[in-house]
Amino acid sequence: MVAPACILVVDDEPRSVEVIARILREDFEVLSATSVEQARALLENNWVHAIFCDQRMPGMSGVEFLAEVRARWPDIVRMIVTGYTEPDDMIDAINQAGIYQYITKPWHPDQLLLAARNATQLFTMQREYERLSLELRLAPPVVEGRLRQQRERVAGSYHFDSIIRSPASPMCDVCRQAAKTAVFDIPVLIEGETGTGKELLARAVHYASQRSAGAFVAVNCGAIPDDLLESELFGHRKGAFTGAHANRRGLVEEADGGTLFLDEIGDISPAFQVKILRFLQEGEFRPLGTNETTRVDVRVLAATHRDLRAEVRAGRFREDLYFRLTGMVLSIPPLRSRPADIHVLAQHLLDAACARHGRHVRGFAPGVMDVLVRYAWPGNVRELQNEILRMLVLAESDCLGLDLLSPMLMGVGPVTVTPQAPLAAEPTVHDSGTLQERMDALEADVLMETIARCGWNKSLTARELGLSRVGLRAKLERYGIVPDAGKQSLQKGNS
Numbered sequence: 001m002v003a004p005a006c007i008l009v010v011d012d013e014p015r016s017v018e019v020i021a022r023i024l025r026e027d028f029e030v031l032s033a034t035s036v037e038q039a040r041a042l043l044e045n046n047w048v049h050a051i052f053c054d055q056r057m058p059g060m061s062g063v064e065f066l067a068e069v070r071a072r073w074p075d076i077v078r079m080i081v082t083g084y085t086e087p088d089d090m091i092d093a094i095n096q097a098g099i100y101q102y103i104t105k106p107w108h109p110d111q112l113l114l115a116a117r118n119a120t121q122l123f124t125m126q127r128e129y130e131r132l133s134l135e136l137r138l139a140p141p142v143v144e145g146r147l148r149q150q151r152e153r154v155a156g157s158y159h160f161d162s163i164i165r166s167p168a169s170p171m172c173d174v175c176r177q178a179a180k181t182a183v184f185d186i187p188v189l190i191e192g193e194t195g196t197g198k199e200l201l202a203r204a205v206h207y208a209s210q211r212s213a214g215a216f217v218a219v220n221c222g223a224i225p226d227d228l229l230e231s232e233l234f235g236h237r238k239g240a241f242t243g244a245h246a247n248r249r250g251l252v253e254e255a256d257g258g259t260l261f262l263d264e265i266g267d268i269s270p271a272f273q274v275k276i277l278r279f280l281q282e283g284e285f286r287p288l289g290t291n292e293t294t295r296v297d298v299r300v301l302a303a304t305h306r307d308l309r310a311e312v313r314a315g316r317f318r319e320d321l322y323f324r325l326t327g328m329v330l331s332i333p334p335l336r337s338r339p340a341d342i343h344v345l346a347q348h349l350l351d352a353a354c355a356r357h358g359r360h361v362r363g364f365a366p367g368v369m370d371v372l373v374r375y376a377w378p379g380n381v382r383e384l385q386n387e388i389l390r391m392l393v394l395a396e397s398d399c400l401g402l403d404l405l406s407p408m409l410m411g412v413g414p415v416t417v418t419p420q421a422p423l424a425a426e427p428t429v430h431d432s433g434t435l436q437e438r439m440d441a442l443e444a445d446v447l448m449e450t451i452a453r454c455g456w457n458k459s460l461t462a463r464e465l466g467l468s469r470v471g472l473r474a475k476l477e478r479y480g481i482v483p484d485a486g487k488q489s490l491q492k493g494n495s
């Protein structure tokens with residue numbers, strides 16, 4: 001509960017003091033003094049918000065005393081109570097003491113209460129104003145400090161170390177090269193399939209560059225038609241086209257002093273290639289609807305999922321633009337060609353998803369990682385990220401089991417071709433032997449194909465083929481299917 005405001009009543013006439021005090025006590029804490037000396041002592045020892053003071057007092061007038069109060073305790077709201085209609089010099093005196101209100105006798109109790117409420121409210125507002133003014137004075141360094149911390153946190157999360165990879169990953173070379181390139185103000189082209197982390201790498205380059213305090217502005221050139229892309233990038237003036245209701249700064253200008261990331265640069269039309277080329281050559285551009293050129297200082301990073309050299313050879317991408325963009329080329333290998341990364345990335349992405357969604361899952365059940373490593377990941381890290389989130393959503397224990405994997409990974413989808421895991425053979429129709437022999441050979445092929453795809457996980461294979469574990473084991477023994485180096489050579493027909 002907020003303590004009531006405190007009001008001091010000063011009058012040499014004890015009865016007057018008592019009458020005023022009684023009225024104010026309804027809403028306030030009231031102190032009373034019948035002399036100036038007593039009033040001073042109370043002010044020195046109490047937190048007073050407002051004063052009602054009588055004008056006619058022996059020794060010192062009310063206005064004189066309130067002038068003294070103003071000098072010593074300027075925050076206290078001062079009111080004078082007087083029985084006379086005062087001449088002009090009295091008004092001057094009142095101004096000198098900075099009196100908030102003067103109340104003439106005879107007063108009405110409501111008038112007194114209203115004056116007291118307004119006065120104490122004024123006191124509170126003055127205090128609040130002072131507090132805010134003080135905060136405002138302190139604000140620039142505080143805000144600056146917070147901004148710096150925020151900037152450091154963002155830069156920290158886009159450091160090359162935040163690109164998760166195994167110690168022997170080909171990504172280590174890519175990151176080393178990128179880190180070297182970052183400090184040179186040259187254009188960089190990042191190649192890689194969708195979801196391999198091109199934008200992540202581009203951000204790391206930006207935050208490791210001398211432009212890290214500037215903006216990183218990403219534009220997806222592939223997703224936008226030419227005219228919209230032009231206005232997005234270079235901005236427009238009001239009325240430049242139907243719907244241009246106001247001036248608009250382009251993203252190129254937003255990136256001034258920082259980095260402009262042209263994503264999916266391989267997808268832009270030949271006409272727009274010319275516009276980008278002109279901008280890269282001249283460092284200036286013309287917003288739509290103007291004749292004036294604007295100059296900016298940006299570093300351009302670009303990315304593509306296409307083989308841009310092949311596009312140049314095929315005549316679909318301008319060679320001169322290609323050379324403008326490729327001060328350095330960084331190529332991110334697809335996820336399927338770096339199986340060791342799948343292990344560390346899966347665990348990292350699981351931990352990150354758990355932290356974001358407040359879940360507690362330790363890791364993966366045996367066999368899951370084998371399936372993850374064997375899958376082709378056409379959507380690369382983004383697809384892995386989605387798969388793990390999906391598993392986490394479905395999880396009912398603290399360990400992600402094989403049963404949570406999407407059917408896509410369990411067979412119908414693409415299967416990896418890596419040196420570690422040759423593509424399992426499709427079942428083939430056998431064209432010699434008796435019907436039984438041909439059926440057995442086909443059954444062996446189906447078993448072989450399924451168990452290889454399931455990463456030699458017997459429960460999973462049994463479930464997929466509608467067999468019990470014991471039944472599966474009997475069939476594997478019968479056909480001599482074993483997960484060793486010679487596993488592909490089936491010893492068929494030894495029943």
Ligand SMILES: Nc1ncnc2c1ncn2[C@@H]1O[C@H](COP(=O)(O)OP(=O)(O)OP(=O)(O)O)[C@@H](O)[C@H]1O
Nearest residue numbers: 162163164165193194195196197198199200381382
């Ligand atoms: N090595 C990595 N470590 C951690 N996260 C990664 C890594 N590679 C990619 N990611 C994550 O995967 C997702 C896809 O990455 P990003 O958007 O950078 O890929 P991209 O190559 O630009 O994809 P697209 O071609 O579809 O634009 C992002 O959430 C990114 O943070």
Ligand SMILES: [Mg+2]
Nearest residue numbers: 198199263303
């Ligand atoms: Mg991208």
